[in-house]
Amino acid sequence: MLGALGIVFGDIGTSPLYAVQTVFSIDDNAVQPTVDDVYGVVSLIFWSVTIIVTLKYVTLVLRADNDGEGGIMALAALVREVSAPFARRAAFALALGVLGASLFYGDSLITPAISVLSAVEGLEVARPELAELVLPIGVAILTALFVVQRWGTHRVGRLFGPVMVLWFLTLAMLGVPHIVQHPGVLLGLSPTYALAFIADHPYTAFIAMGAVVLAITGAEALYADMGHFGRRPIRLAWFSLVFPALIVNYLGQTALILDDPRAIDNPFYLLAPAWARLPLVVLATLATVIASQAVISGAFSVSRQAVRLGYLPPLTVRHTSERESGQIYVPAVNWLLFGGVLVLILVFGSSARLATAYGLAVTGTLLLTTTLLLVYAATAWRWPRWRIVLVAAVFGGLELLFFAANLTKITHGGWLPLLVAIVVVTVMTTWQRGRRIVTGRRAELEGPLTEFVERMRVERVPRTPGVAIFPHPTSETAPLALRANVEFNHVLHERVVIVSVVAENVPHIHMADRVTVDQLGPADDGIVHVAARFGFQDEQDIPAVLRHAHGLADELDVDPSEASYFLSRMSLERGSQPGMHVWRKRLFIGLAHNAATPAAYFKLPVDRTVVMGSRVEL
Structure with a gap:
């Protein structure tokens, strides 16, 4: 009180x-x-x-x-x-x-x-x-x-x-x-x-x-x-x-x-x-x-x-x-x-x-x-x-x-608060509209994760030694960085871990309840999905989650300090696609460029983090 x-x-x-x-x-x-x-x-x-x-x-x-x-x-x-x-x-x-x-x-x-x-x-x-x-x-x-x-x-x-x-x-x-x-x-x-x-x-x-x-x-x-x-x-x-x-x-x-x-x-x-x-x-x-x-x-x-x-x-x-x-x-x-x-x-x-x-x-x-x-x-x-x-x-x-x-x-x-409101409404609606468009196009580029895993197994893509960690918001689609690595380098890491961070509205999630592992397919394909739940007071530390998850799957028997981390990032460019006016596209791209970066949130080691992705026209 x-x-x-x-x-x-x-x-x-x-x-x-x-x-x-x-x-x-x-x-x-x-x-x-x-x-x-x-x-x-x-x-x-x-x-x-x-x-x-x-x-x-x-x-x-x-x-x-x-x-x-x-x-x-x-x-x-x-x-x-x-x-x-x-x-x-x-x-x-x-x-x-x-x-x-x-x-x-x-x-x-x-x-x-x-x-x-x-x-x-x-x-x-x-x-x-x-x-x-x-x-x-x-x-x-x-x-x-x-x-x-x-x-x-x-x-x-x-x-x-x-x-x-x-x-x-x-x-x-x-x-x-x-x-x-x-x-x-x-x-x-x-x-x-x-x-x-x-x-x-x-x-x-x-x-x-x-x-x-x-x-x-x-x-x-x-x-x-x-x-x-x-x-x-x-x-x-x-x-x-x-x-x-x-x-x-x-x-x-x-x-x-x-x-x-x-x-x-x-x-x-x-x-x-x-x-x-x-x-x-x-x-x-x-x-x-x-x-x-x-x-x-x-x-x-x-x-x-x-x-x-x-x-x-x-x-x-x-x-x-x-x-x-x-x-x-x-x-x-x-x-x-x-x-x-x-x-x-x-x-x-x-x-x-x-x-x-x-x-x-x-x-x-x-x-x-x-x-x-x-x-x-x-x-x-x-x-x-x-x-x-x-x-x-x-x-x-x-x-x-x-x-x-x-x-x-x-x-x-009295025009002053109205002017402020107009500016804020414009920013909010522009971001909301642009995010929907970009999310839809991103989903098209990523494609279903299960289909991607099955294709990797059928095509027998060459595997390179090491562990690749891909922070990704969902288990439904394949991370852009993962797909780009396969398409441009024609290889897949020996062990692939896709990590989705789930924020909960409680102060803390105990370590025993934090991690859920999904093999996604055959247990021997080297690809696994990890859902990591965090409370609002918990540090969203992906390397710490991987250390805790050690032993829950073969793919997780790794030293996080020796793994490679790949962030998916879209390069937004203003194009001729319908859906938004030109000035709103510019505003959305400017907001996206100034958004908080996920690398700092997830405590990823800078010297072992690679940013990959694709170009998306807005």
């Missing part, structure tokens, strides 16, 4: 820094610091957090985990699995998952930038003479955050957990004195004030919803980070500390505005007495670093899920915990996010300007998650139609209102 506090709730936990301030600054202060408007705003915030975060995500969505993993891609995979008999529904689910993941990447870029800037900008309140240092300090903090990712979210979570406990306690302590001075603000918890605000000022309320959504940013990160800590710690932390502290602070900010309308300039920092503002800036900065961690960790999880589903090329993924499969570090995603965040900070320059770009990615992802959840509930949980309609009306109706309100921001920076 302490680790979850340090990772999962950073994003939503720092929303008080800018949510209320943004509501009262939109559209040239359309929302006024009057009793009716203030009660209406706090009521909108309370019920938005209650309905979207508490009821939807914490209560319902966290139930939809995919082997412990969360996030919209994991939910899409679940829907695809339960919708297998319905091809169109399964394809629709994956399409929504890809779109939602793309929007989440946009959120992952904006959240670190706006969170850290909003905290450091507290210097302008506590020490106005330090205003020029806001940007340099923000850049330095974010640089340090992305650098420490390599040590893993488990260690970072233990470090950040106590800080976030202090942060949420501080949120509550800042709010309580102002609520005591103005207890009438508690009336704002009644939904009647939100409804009255909407009825009396429909246009103003509609515009305000575009800023109220800032109070629920981080809900999707909460789900995406579920694989890091599990469902139960997240729920316990939310109900026991996070939810009460957030609401008390929002109530305190609105009470302060009623007492002093000038506080709308920065109601969060003005909650604190003057002597406490500089220490509060330091604490808020630490908290916003943690907010950034929440979406960064979520981006790692979503990326790995996209790779597993075939929508991104193989990425280097490092597991950072021996107990949780979701605690990972993805270097490529980490540094791409870092570059994007720096560009955003330097271009927009302030949290107020970044706030205009916020919202579309969040609300779009909320709607997509609700759609997938309803499909999953109808199929897997067997919900009756009336319950689906009710949930769709409550969650979907509110989220549609949020989304429509944020559409007004497109020309003021």
